[in-house]
Amino acid sequence: MNTETMQEYITHAVVLDVRRRGEQDKEISFLSENLGKFKAVLISGSKITSRFSPQCDVFDYVMIRGVHKNRHTVTDIITEKKYARNFSSIHMRRAFLLAHFLDKNLPDEVPDNELWRRFVRDCERGALSFSEYLSHLGYGGAHAACARCASHNLSAFSFKEQEFLCKSCSSNIPENELLLI
Numbered sequence: 043m044n045t046e047t048m049q050e051y052i053t054h055a056v057v058l059d060v061r062r063r064g065e066q067d068k069e070i071s072f073l074s075e076n077l078g079k080f081k082a083v084l085i086s087g088s089k090i091t092s093r094f095s096p097q098c099d100v101f102d103y104v105m106i107r108g109v110h111k112n113r114h115t116v117t118d119i120i121t122e123k124k125y126a127r128n129f130s131s132i133h134m135r136r137a138f139l140l141a142h143f144l145d146k147n148l149p150d151e152v153p154d155n156e157l158w159r160r161f162v163r164d165c166e167r168g169a170l171s172f173s174e175y176l177s178h179l180g181y182g183g184a185h186a187a188c189a190r191c192a193s194h195n196l197s198a199f200s201f202k203e204q205e206f207l208c209k210s211c212s213s214n215i216p217e218n219e220l221l222l223i
């Protein structure tokens with residue numbers, strides 16, 4: 043017997059990732075004001091109002107109404123801002139890597155007000171510093187050394203290996219696995 047009650051909530055959030063789920067549905071990762079990072083299923087169907095934008099994109103600033111019962115389901119979503127437009131092409135790739143990093147590394151459903159405010163501020167201005175996020179998440183870039191040669195002249199963070207690297211040691215790592223810091 044399922045004893046978990048259904049909980050409804052409303053929160054602002056920024057979309058970190060959108061994945062297809064089955065034929066019609068989507069699974070979306072959000073960084074949210076009230077719930078921290080969480081994943082929710084977006085069911086394509088009549089329950090979604092006409093205000094729902096089918097183009098829910100990474101870096102959309104949205105208001106979500108959702109329910110939680112065993113899993114999160116989005117019942118309504120309104121896109122208020124398209125933050126992706128704020129980033130220049132140079133910052134865009136970094137921003138997407140950061141979104142991916144936060145999606146993979148933040149614990150689920152741990153609200154973090156400071157992180158939320160910083161992320162929204164950076165999306166508003168279209169610029170961000172990885173090292174700020176890394177140190178906030180406990181990676182401590184200021185005292186870190188290259189994981190391969192111990193140099194303190196760091197230029198990158200491998201989010202696959204979760205280690206800092208200097209310029210020469212990071213040169214043969216695929217670009218999509220690196221955050222340049």
Ligand SMILES: [Zn+2]
Pocket residue numbers: 188189190191192193207208209210211212
């Ligand atoms: Zn090195």
